[in-house]
Amino acid sequence: MHHNPRRGEIAAQLGGRSWRLCLTLGALAELEAALDVPDLLALAERFEKGRLSARDIIAVLAAGMRGAGHEVSNEQVAAMASADGVPGYAAIVARLLAATFPAAQEGPDDAAAA
Numbered sequence: 295m296h297h298n299p300r301r302g303e304i305a306a307q308l309g310g311r312s313w314r315l316c317l318t319l320g321a322l323a324e325l326e327a328a329l330d331v332p333d334l335l336a337l338a339e340r341f342e343k344g345r346l347s348a349r350d351i352i353a354v355l356a357a358g359m360r361g362a363g364h365e366v367s368n369e370q371v372a373a374m375a376s377a378d379g380v381p382g383y384a385a386i387v388a389r390l391l392a393a394t395f396p397a398a399q400e401g402p403d404d405a406a407a408a
Contacts, residue, residue, distance in 0.1 A: 302393045306386040309374030315358030317394040
């Protein structure tokens with residue numbers, strides 16, 4: 295399965311198959327509502343803290359799948375197994391967020407130059 299990292303797409307294995315995930319603007323708006331945050335900055339800050347609940351992980355994975363064009367519900371995503379267990383889910387979410395918010399990955403030297 296092809297994915298385009300420049301468009302914020304990643305590929306991931308869940309439920310025994312390969313999926314493309316992408317947090318489009320619509321998917322991000324869905325996450326703002328689902329996670330009850332007012333804007334993208336608040337959403338990014340929540341993710342940067344790294345304290346995601348299982349419900350958060352399901353919401354991010356499902357929004358990413360729907361953003362890439364897959365018709366899946368949160369309940370279907372919740373039932374999908376990761377070959378690597380909980381760390382596997384967290385790794386997929388981390389890769390998806392890094393692809394979506396690349397500026398958040400800048401180091402301290404980048405921030406000091408601003």
